[in-house]
Amino acid sequence: MTRTVFEKADIVPMIAEVFRELGYEGATMSRITSRTGISKGSLYYFFPGGKEEMAAEILAEIEEWFVRNVFEPLEREEPQAAVQKMWREVDAYFRSGQRICLVGAFALDETRDRFAAKVAEYFRSWIDSLRAALVRSGASAESAAALAEETVGGIQGALILARALRDERVFARAVASHAERITKCMQPL
Amino acid sequence: MTRTVFEKADIVPMIAEVFRELGYEGATMSRITSRTGISKGSLYYFFPGGKEEMAAEILAEIEEWFVRNVFEPLEREEPQAAVQKMWREVDAYFRSGQRICLVGAFALDETRDRFAAKVAEYFRSWIDSLRAALVRSGASAESAAALAEETVGGIQGALILARALRDERVFARAVASHAERITKCMQPL
């Protein structure tokens, strides 16, 4: 008989994927168990606080990932290169539109209220780091703020559309369009 | 003792609001009862099929509302006026960003699969009727298709951002920005 030993670093992403597929309320312990192969006993061993603790840790890990791979590069590295990196990372992270943004999904219903600070922080950080990169590249404060907000919102909307229409090309087109607008903004006449 | 008598035409919007607030999985019969004041007995009297039947009727009513107030005007009326009407109706419908789009929320998790046809139809109709209006106003087929898709996606993304940041001005800015881009597209040089 084989016996799988899990490590928390491995199971957080597995559970995160179930939350993405089913949402916070739809992700019951039974469904998490059946989709990950991790028994209820093990789940409560790692997360004594149950679903709420799981979701909190998932949100923390998502935030960390974006800080390291997107937000900090936008704030510290050369703007053009950092924006290019953002698009690469975003396309990979959201599987070219086949994977949703859990933070955005949480924002839509009252799940938001459970994790209000984390949800707001994620989007605030993304918009602000992108805005800062645009400003450093020479964009005006106003156009940078507007474009950053529209870009982050546009990504979220494209994820909804791509899933609703079952057509990931919608996501690709949105990324291409927003990338072009950013490029133009960074290369003023 | 007062006894409230409900009509289906009245209760569908009430239940729809609970689904918007809590999502499909989060909207349990008990919570629907407590938030609407309609007992479980009455709910099952009107919807023998339970939650699934409720959601199906809600989606049908949403679709009807958008067809009548947004999609058909875009297809039949003078393009500029119809687009202006669309922005008025959208702002009112989504309460200036304080109310989410239930169809978009359903699209994000596996609730989509229960109502796949309705979810896809809603966004396909919106994008296509807006695209048609842009074409009739003189826009090129390519730019009309791209702008229509970006506009509908942008609205969805703005609803997520506005809720996440608890700032409805995000929605107002997105509407203003997309409205301006459409106006420019409809008045080619």
Add this chain to the structure above:
DNA sequence: GTCTATACTTTGATAGAC
């Protein structure tokens, strides 16, 4: 048509064997 009471299922959470 409304409601309460009830049956049955699923969920969240715990205890204890291994």
Add this chain to the structure above:
DNA sequence: GTCTATCAAAGTATAGAC
């Protein structure tokens, strides 16, 4: 650390009084 067994609470759905 894993798992199964178990329980109280909450879920869906039904029946029947009014």
